[in-house]
Amino acid sequence: MMLEVNNINVFYGAIHAIREISFQVEEGEIVTLIGANGAGKSTILKTVSGLLHSKTGHIKFLDTDISSANAYSLTRMGLSHVPEGRRIFQELSVEENLEMGAYTRPKGEIRDSMADVFDRFPRLKERRRQVAGTLSGGEQQMLAIGRALMSHPKLVMLDEPSMGLAPLLVEQIFDIIRELNQAGVTILLVEQNARMALQVANRGYVLETGRIILSDEADRLLTNDSVKKAYLGG
């Protein structure tokens, strides 16, 4: 089992944002979490990556309990989180952002990984010395994904990678997700664009105000009436 989340409850002060949520991600899968604004999708990813902690239950990554682990220690284990809003280091150059992605890896391996990322995203190579804050939105998203790949992750969690991008770029991002998965990377995808997410995913979980209300194979969710009505525009 790649990731096992068992009965977590997460609070922001008095706000009970995540209620008794459990889900699993198997090795090699693409799993998507869909839900409206404020449903708790980002909170779940932050809890898995150790930025937040659950009051109850446990989270296991590759059969190791990581419920109370520090965020920084999980990167080394093979967990990578591309946060909502990209969160690239605007003041650092493209290359330095990628180096930060490889922070936990020995210096000798960084060059090859960077070459891989540049192969995948030639635009980043052209702009390698440019300060990341000057990149376009699409390029910043490429950089955020590239940066996450620099740690050589086994599981990548993507939080709304298509947010704010033109349709053509959205297609491109989903192509990249497919390619990564074919290359053996397991993916946990959070998306507002439920249709595209379910098209690329193996399985999906539907979230409503902090609870999972539905979970199934992705193609069955695509034809589920209540999902259609609420998330696929009828």
Place this chain on the structure above:
Amino acid sequence: MLFLSQLINGIQIGSIYALVALGYSMVYGIVKLINFAHGDIIMMGSYAVWFFIARLNLHPAVSIVLSILFCAFLGVAIEKVAYKPLRNSPRISLLITAIGVSFLLQYGMQLIFTPNPRMFSNLFPGQLPIGNFSISNATLVTIGVSICMMVLLTILVNRTKMGKAMRAVSEDNEAAQLMGINVNNTISFTFAIGSALAAVAAVLYCCSYQQIEPTMGSMLGLKAFVAAVLGGIGSIPGAVLGGLLIGIAESFTKGYLSSALADAVVFGILILVLLIKPAGILGRNSHEKV
């Protein structure tokens, strides 16, 4: 000749302000705290060097190294004990704590070493004559050492893995954690570097002014803070520029107007900066830097 000698004096004290301002700026960049105890680190460093030389009869070079290590350790300890528990508290709690730490250090030292000033003998006596003019060795050492420190710091921040991590944490603490960066270690490292620079500034200051007392850090710290704000707090070149400008402004006021006005001019500059360009000369409003 008055002009030249005041300019050199200004650059000399300005380099000291710059070294101290760098500490304010780096710490502000990474934890968004105006560390009001930073000035007192200079005082602690001065007492440490004095103690090692005058009381323990250690070699000056050894004493300087020990005092730098002592200040680096002290800076890290203060962060761990006083600031770290408040990392998620309102900024004002942190600020008040910093002022508390400052008082603790000042009064603690008064208790141990009495409030009386101590004499500190210049480690770099002598003059270098240049034509009909001469510069003291202490001034030359101060300017030379400061330039070296700034170059080293620039290399550290821009070229090394730790330096890049410092910049990453300054900009986005959470994203930095997701990269696998241990934020606590990075913050400790920043305090260590800032405090070590303060210790260097302490030695240079003592050699020129040859007197130390427990409250000496307040005014020095405050002026360096003004320098950091003038240059743009959070910016490394800004701290250097601000330090030099404040030093030169102060020195010219002393030379051409009156010594009594020097402090007023410095704080007048602070007020002007806050009114005209609160982000400072090289500061930017949007993004944070180390």
